[in-house]
Amino acid sequence: MATFTRDAAVRLILVRLARLGQELGKPVLAQADEQTRLFGEASPLDSIGLVTLMADLEDDIHQAAGVWVTIADEKAMSRLTSPFRRVGLLADHIVELVATAQT
Numbered sequence: 001m002a003t004f005t006r007d008a009a010v011r012l013i014l015v016r017l018a019r020l021g022q023e024l025g026k027p028v029l030a031q032a033d034e035q036t037r038l039f040g041e042a043s044p045l046d047s048i049g050l051v052t053l054m055a056d057l058e059d060d061i062h063q064a065a066g067v068w069v070t071i072a073d074e075k076a077m078s079r080l081t082s083p084f085r086r087v088g089l090l091a092d093h094i095v096e097l098v099a100t101a102q103t
Contacts, residue, residue, distance in 0.1 A: 004065040004098040009091035010034060012060045013053075017087070020045075020053055034088035050084065061094060067101035069094070 014032055021029025026044050029036075037043040039050050054071045062068050076083050076093060083093030 004061075004095060004102070006091050006095050008064060009094040009098075010087065012057060012064060012094075013087050013090055016053060016056050016060060020049065020056070024049060032087060034086065034091070036087045038084050038086060038090060039082075040085070054084075057094070061098060065098045065102070067098060069097040069101050071097065073097075 017032045017036070018030040021027055021032075021044075028044050038045060038053070039047070043050075045053065058069060058071055071090075071094065072084075081089065083089045
């Protein structure tokens, strides 16, 4: 099975954010990058938007990597630095999840 790269994870997140931005009427999401905040005051997403993003990404990951993962698992929720804080941190988390699921 092919390795799922960090670049692939970042691309999936950015494409999904752009689509979500269209759905929510938040064009700023189309300009997202690795430093874009995904929750909190500086984030363009509310809690429902973040949950929608995670659910959609799980489907995207399955299509791209051929495995099912749960992004918001217990391990993620207990981390000192939340993987949901920024796009780059989420990409790192996704790569870890996919690598584990592929073994």
